[in-house]
Amino acid sequence: MTLATSAEVVLDHGTGAKLSQELIGEIVDLLGEAYLGEMEDSATLPLPGGRIAMTTDSFVVDPPFFGNGDIGKIAVCGTVNDLAVVGARPLYLTLGMIIEAGLPMERLRQVVTSVRDTALEAGVHVVCGDTKVVGRGEADKIFLNTAGVGVFEREPLRMRHVRPGDRVVLSGPIGNHTVHLLSIREGLGFETRVLSDCAPLNGMVDELLAAVPAGAVRSMRDVTRGGLAAVLHEYAAAVGRPVRFDQAALPVQFETRMATDMLGIDPIHTANEGCLALFVDPAAEADVLAALRAHRYGGHAVTIGEVGTDEGAGVFSRAEDGTAARVDELLGAELPRLC
C-alpha cells in the first residue's frame, strides 16, 4: 500500500513504520526540486553569517481546498510573507502536516503540489518536514505548520522605525480572501467572482526595497488574521500616535463589498493572504506606489491614510464628509479558520 495505491490516508501512515516511510518518500518525490532536505533528523544547511529571521505559522483554513488555492499555498505564502515584511530574504521552510485519517490521498498530493509550486515561485526550499495522522474526528481534514528562516541582506524593517506623518499604503484590495472562503462555506455564490488574494509577496517586496532609498519604507505587515484594523491598531499602539485612514480610499472590489455588506462585516476586519500595509516616508510615497504597481501583486496599491503628528494612539476612519470615527479593536474577529 503506497501513496500511489492507497486511496486515503490511514493512521498507519503516521506511525513511523514502513507506511510512514513510503508516504514521506512520495511526498519528497512530489516536492521535487523544491525540497532541499537530506532525510536525516535535521537538515544541514549553508547560511551566510550575520542575522537571520525566523517565523512560524499554523494553518487550519476551512475549507482547506478552495477556488484558486489551498492550504498548501497559504502555508508557504504566510511564512514567506512574514519573513519578507521584516526585510529578510526567505530561504528555508519546514513543513509539518497533521492529517485526519480518511483524507483522500489525492487531496494530500494536491497540498504537497501546491507547497512545491508556491515554494518554487517564492524561491524558497522546503528543508524538512513531519507528518502526523490522527483518527477520524480528531482533526478537520488537514492542518499545516510552516516555519521559515530568512537572511538579512538589508537592515531589518521594524515597527519602531515608523514616524509621525508617515503614509499608510495598502498593496492591494482587502476582503477578497475572506469573502472567497466564507462564500464557499456558506454557499453564497460569490466564490467565482471574488478570488483569494493568496500570494507570495517576497518578490514584490524585494523589487520595492531595491527601488527606494533605504529607510523609505519604515515597516510593513502582511494583513492577515485580524485584518487591516488589527494591523493599524498594532502600529498605533507601538508608535503612540493615531493612525487615520480614508474610508473611500480603501481598495475593496465591488462584489466583495456586496458580500461583506450582506454578511454584516467590515472589510477592515477581514483576513487576507496577499496584501501588505506599508508605513512609508512621505517623500518616497510616489516611488513606493510606482514600485508596487509595477508588480503583478501590487497593481491596486494605494495610499489610504497616515500616522498622525498629534499624541495618543487609536485608529480613526474618515468619511467622505470629513467626519472621523474611532475604529474599535475587536475583542475577537468572529471569523475563525480563514488561515
Next chain:
Amino acid sequence: MTLATSAEVVLDHGTGAKLSQELIGEIVDLLGEAYLGEMEDSATLPLPGGRIAMTTDSFVVDPPFFGNGDIGKIAVCGTVNDLAVVGARPLYLTLGMIIEAGLPMERLRQVVTSVRDTALEAGVHVVCGDTKVVGRGEADKIFLNTAGVGVFEREPLRMRHVRPGDRVVLSGPIGNHTVHLLSIREGLGFETRVLSDCAPLNGMVDELLAAVPAGAVRSMRDVTRGGLAAVLHEYAAAVGRPVRFDQAALPVQFETRMATDMLGIDPIHTANEGCLALFVDPAAEADVLAALRAHRYGGHAVTIGEVGTDEGAGVFSRAEDGTAARVDELLGAELPRLC
C-alpha cells in the same frame, strides 16, 4: 476577558483581534526568559556563519497531559533531540499551537510552562510562535508544532559515516514512554511505575561528543515513532549491511516488559522520547558507554549489537541460545499518537 479571567480557550482567542493579542501577551509572559522573540512578524536573530541544522515536528500526543510530562515538554524535547543527534547545538525554537476551543486555560498554561522549563533546561530559546483555535470537535484538545534551528560547532554526524563492525549502543531503556501513555489511555494501572523517558538529550550528547575523539560516534538517532526497529532498519538500508542485536541485551524495565507482553507488542516497536541509538567505532565503545552513563539521562546505556561485516541489509534479533530471527519492518506501528 484574559488568559487570567477566561476559564477556557474560545474561538476568538485565535482570530487575530484583541483577545488573540491578550492570549499571546500572556503566553510570552509565561515563557519568560525562555522567549527571545520581538513580537514582529519574524524574529531577528544573530547566528554565526557556516552551517545550520533545521528540523520540525508536529505533536499530537494522546493524552496531551500525562504522569510525568505533557505535550509541551515533548514538543521541546523532540525538536531539540533531532538537532542534537546530527551534531548541532540547538539554539532557536518556533512554537505553533492548534487548540480546540474549550481547552481549559489552566491546561494551556501548563503546556506553555512545560515549554518554558524544558527550553531552559535544554538551553534553547523560543523565538516566535503562533496560536490557532479551532472549534470543538475540529481537533483533539491541543496539537503543537516546533521547528528548530541549531548551529554546527563540529562536523555533522551522518548516517553514511556508519561502517561495518560499528557497535550499536542504546542510551537508555526502551518502551517506557509508550507503556506510560497506553496505560493511561487504557486504564492498565502501570502509569505510576512506568514513567515516560521524555527528556532533552542535547546536554548528554554534548558531553559525549566532547569526551570521545571526533568520528568515534558515527551517527545517532533518537528512538521515537516506529521504535528501535524502525531506526535499525533505516540504518541497515542506508549502510547496506545487516544490523544484529541481542534480545537479552535490550534495556527494558521489568514492569514495561509485563505491560508490553500483556498488550502483545514488542518493545522494539515502541515510541520513546528520551533514548538514543548510537553507532559507534568499536575502539571507542567503552568511552562512549562511560560518557553516557555519567549523565543522568544515560545511566542505563548499553551495547545491544553491531553492524555486520557481511553484505545485505536487514535487522536480526539474536536469542540467548544463539539463534537469529529476522525482524520485519512493520507496515504500520499500529500505535498512533504517542508523540
